Amino acid sequence: MNLLFVPIVLIGVLLIIALILIIVEKALGGGGEKVLQINNDKIIPVMGDETVLNTLSQHKIFIPSACGGKATCGFCKFKLIEGGGEIKPTELPFLNAKEREEGIRLSCQVKVKDNMKIEIPKELLNAKEYKTKVSHIEDLTYDIKMVRFELIEPKEMIFKPGQYAQLKVPGIDVIRAYSIASHPKYNNQIELIIRQVPNGKATTYVHKALEIGDKVILTGPYGDFYLQEDSSRDMICIAGGSGKAPIRSILYYLRDQGMNRKVKYFFGAKSKRDLYYTEEFMELSKEFPNFEYIPALSEPQPSDDWKGEVGLITDVVDRRVADLTESEAYLCGSPGMINACIKVLNKHKIKQENVFFDNFS
Amino acid sequence: MSNLFELILASILNHNIALVYILGMCPLIAISTNVKNAKGMGLAVIIVVTLTAIINWPIYQLLLATGTEKLALLVFIITIAAVVQLLEIFMEKFVPSMYNAFGIFLPLITVNCVVLAVSLFFVNREYTFGETAAFGFGSSVGWALAIILLAGIREKMAKISDLPKGLQGKAIVFIILGILALAFIGFTGLASI
Numbered sequence: 001m002n003l004l005f006v007p008i009v010l011i012g013v014l015l016i017i018a019l020i021l022i023i024v025e026k027a028l029g030g031g032g033e034k035v036l037q038i039n040n041d042k043i044i045p046v047m048g049d050e051t052v053l054n055t056l057s058q059h060k061i062f063i064p065s066a067c068g069g070k071a072t073c074g075f076c077k078f079k080l081i082e083g084g085g086e087i088k089p090t091e092l093p094f095l096n097a098k099e100r101e102e103g104i105r106l107s108c109q110v111k112v113k114d115n116m117k118i119e120i121p122k123e124l125l126n127a128k129e130y131k132t133k134v135s136h137i138e139d140l141t142y143d144i145k146m147v148r149f150e151l152i153e154p155k156e157m158i159f160k161p162g163q164y165a166q167l168k169v170p171g172i173d174v175i176r177a178y179s180i181a182s183h184p185k186y187n188n189q190i191e192l193i194i195r196q197v198p199n200g201k202a203t204t205y206v207h208k209a210l211e212i213g214d215k216v217i218l219t220g221p222y223g224d225f226y227l228q229e230d231s232s233r234d235m236i237c238i239a240g241g242s243g244k245a246p247i248r249s250i251l252y253y254l255r256d257q258g259m260n261r262k263v264k265y266f267f268g269a270k271s272k273r274d275l276y277y278t279e280e281f282m283e284l285s286k287e288f289p290n291f292e293y294i295p296a297l298s299e300p301q302p303s304d305d306w307k308g309e310v311g312l313i314t315d316v317v318d319r320r321v322a323d324l325t326e327s328e329a330y331l332c333g334s335p336g337m338i339n340a341c342i343k344v345l346n347k348h349k350i351k352q353e354n355v356f357f358d359n360f361s
Numbered sequence: 362m363s364n365l366f367e368l369i370l371a372s373i374l375n376h377n378i379a380l381v382y383i384l385g386m387c388p389l390i391a392i393s394t395n396v397k398n399a400k401g402m403g404l405a406v407i408i409v410v411t412l413t414a415i416i417n418w419p420i421y422q423l424l425l426a427t428g429t430e431k432l433a434l435l436v437f438i439i440t441i442a443a444v445v446q447l448l449e450i451f452m453e454k455f456v457p458s459m460y461n462a463f464g465i466f467l468p469l470i471t472v473n474c475v476v477l478a479v480s481l482f483f484v485n486r487e488y489t490f491g492e493t494a495a496f497g498f499g500s501s502v503g504w505a506l507a508i509i510l511l512a513g514i515r516e517k518m519a520k521i522s523d524l525p526k527g528l529q530g531k532a533i534v535f536i537i538l539g540i541l542a543l544a545f546i547g548f549t550g551l552a553s554i
Contacts, residue, residue, distance in 0.1 A: 005427040013420070013436050017443040024447060028454045086461050 025049075037117045042125075052078065052107040052118065062127050062219055063120065064166060064175055069108035075175060076107040083116035123163075123222045128154060130218045135189065137212060140276035143196040144242055145207060146181065148189055149218060156187045157220060161227045161249040162330070162358070165190060165220030169205045176202035179332065179358060180221065181245035183252035190218070193245040225332070225358040227253060233354065234262040234327045238317060238341050240269070243332035244277060246358055250330065251284065251291075259288035264321065267295045268313030268337070272304035294320060314340045324350040331357035365495040367552045372499030375548035378475055379507035380541055385475035389508050390534050392466065394519075399512035402466045403505025407498070409448065409470045410479050413441050414497025417480045418490050430484075437480045445471045475504050486554075496554075511537060 036044040036055060044059050053076050056063055067073040074094030080103045087095065091106045136148035151157060157165075164179045182191035197203045210216075227250045237247045247265060254263065269275050274297075281293040296309035296316040309316045314337075321327075329345050331338050338357045345355060378384050385406075392402045417437050424430045449467055452460040460467075470476060479500050483493040514537055518524075524533055 005429045006432060009424065009427055009429045009432060010435070013439055017439060021443065021446060021450075024450055028450055085457065088461070089465050 034112055035115045036112055039119055046112045049111050052110045052112060055112055061125060062129050063107050063124060065108060071106060071109055077104050078107045079103055079119040080105045081117040081119055083114045084110050127219055127222055132216050132218050134210060134212050134214045141274055146191055146193050148191045150189050157190060158187055159184055159221035161253040162225050162246040163221040163223040165218050167202060168217040169202050174201045179245040181248045184249060193242045195242040225356055231328060232261055236327055236329045237265040238331045239267050240333035240337050246332050259290045263291045265293050266313055266317050269297055270299050271297055271301045272306060314344045318344050321348055324348040328354045335359050365491055368492060368495045369499035371552035371554045372496055373503040375551045376554045377503040377507060377545050378500040379504045380545045384478050385473050385504055388469060388473055390531060393508050393512040393515055395516050396512045399508045401463055403508050405463055405466050405470055406504055407501040409445060410476050410501035411498045413444050413476055414479050414493050416440055418493045421484060433484060437477060441476050442471050510541060
């Protein structure tokens with residue numbers, strides 16, 4: 001074999017093929033400029049044949065994506081209104097019949113080949129990706145931890161009290177959402193309250209592996225559950241489990257406003273070992289007569305020496321509230337708890353439009 | 362001319378690349394659950410195999426002339442990948458309906474060993490350009506015939522056969538393939554390659 005020709009032939013073949021591909025692609029594909037219109041409002045001009053996911057992230061719109069465009073996680077869904085072509089076989093496993101009908105697609109698989117109109121949830125337009133460092137971990141109960149993340153890049157997250165952030169577990173393609181528990185005023189750090197879910201991938205990571213100093217990616221803020229800041233109605237807050245997080249953020253905000261609204265905060269737990277931040281909230285209720293903290297245990301142990309409310313949180317709420325026509329309600333917890341609470345609140349004539357809830361499903 | 366016709370016939374029937382040479386088994390088993398998909402895959406293979414055989418022949422002559430024919434395997438794989446890529450671009454532009462119908466099958470052909478085998482066979486058998494084109498076309502048609510036959514049988518069996526649990530799915534496919542291969546031995550001596 002003539003050794004001189006080996007590199008010439010190999011490199012030659014590769015170069016020629018690369019050239020042909022580039023020329024063909026230029027001649028046929030991505031020449032013209034296309035327009036991507038988001039939510040009938042924002043217009044993005046697009047050159048070339050990029051995917052919707054990449055195009056949006058180039059314009060600082062972060063659609064959640066755990067796998068980074070391999071069509072294995074199914075998080076990067078958006079609604080396609082016009083253009084974009086048919087559903088691809090790679091998308092099918094992630095879309096149910098209803099979603100297919102509505103035009104829901106995976107943004108990592110749809111390329112911007114023609115003028116497109118798309119719809120993405122409004123909250124995503126404000127969300128960013130943050131590099132963070134864990135600066136504090138605290139055990140709140142036997143199965144709930146509070147983790148504080150210091151934001152490194154970008155340095156500030158502007159969020160409304162009650163919204164959530166998403167935590168990306170490094171190494172495995174898992175993204176989980178957790179409500180932000182910290183004060184919205186301190187926007188260079190955020191705190192998440194995370195309960196260990198048996199066999200949960202993200203929560204096990206947080207509880208068993210996460211250490212102070214670890215670098216973690218967070219995205220946010222997301223969610224349409226947040227405090228109605230310009231309202232002055234009385235408030236009923238009901239939480240269970242790790243649902244204390246968003247309410248804590250809301251209360252911090254209200255404390256700074258001088259607690260100018262009447263707030264009743266119900267927290268449901270099984271026994272005393274599931275309670276946390278009790279003193280913090282008791283202090284707050286001493287400071288502000290407008291604020292009342294009502295923890296309730298459903299199964300108090302004899303050793304708990306419990307003198308507070310006993311029973312299911314729905315029964316306690318039923319006993320302790322009067323007419324709610326002029327009140328707002330903020331609920332966070334499991335779907336079952338929320339549905340039960342809404343029934344009780346309806347009994348006290350709350351207006352539907354004043355009930356806000358965050359499903360921890 | 363009659364020589365070329367004989368070559369095509371032989372590569373479809375008694376030298377069937379799937380059932381006699383046992384090549385391209387992976388997509389043959391994976392994409393033969395229904396006739397519609399099998400037809401699509403078969404058509405895609407016919408296009409790609411014929412095209413790459415025609416393109417690889419002159420490239421191999423160039424390698425021979427420069428004394429670098431040992432690079433053949435490497436260069437063939439590169440051209441196959443490029444041809445599939447080009448085909449994808451062209452189809453997406455001009456026949457988007459067919460592009461969408463092919464979906465994932467088209468890029469999958471890059472790793473279908475029938476494509477590479479045809480290119481390596483024409484080297485071993487020292488075919489002329491005409492023979493290479495005929496052999497490429499015939500072999501791919503033979504492969505398409507095999508996958509459509511198999512898919513037809515599988516489709517029918519899914520409706521009427523009550524298979525024991527251990528034979529369901531891929532297991533019975535191997536048995537069907539074996540019987541099909543036996544049947545194709547019946548063509549032995551029909552035409553020479």
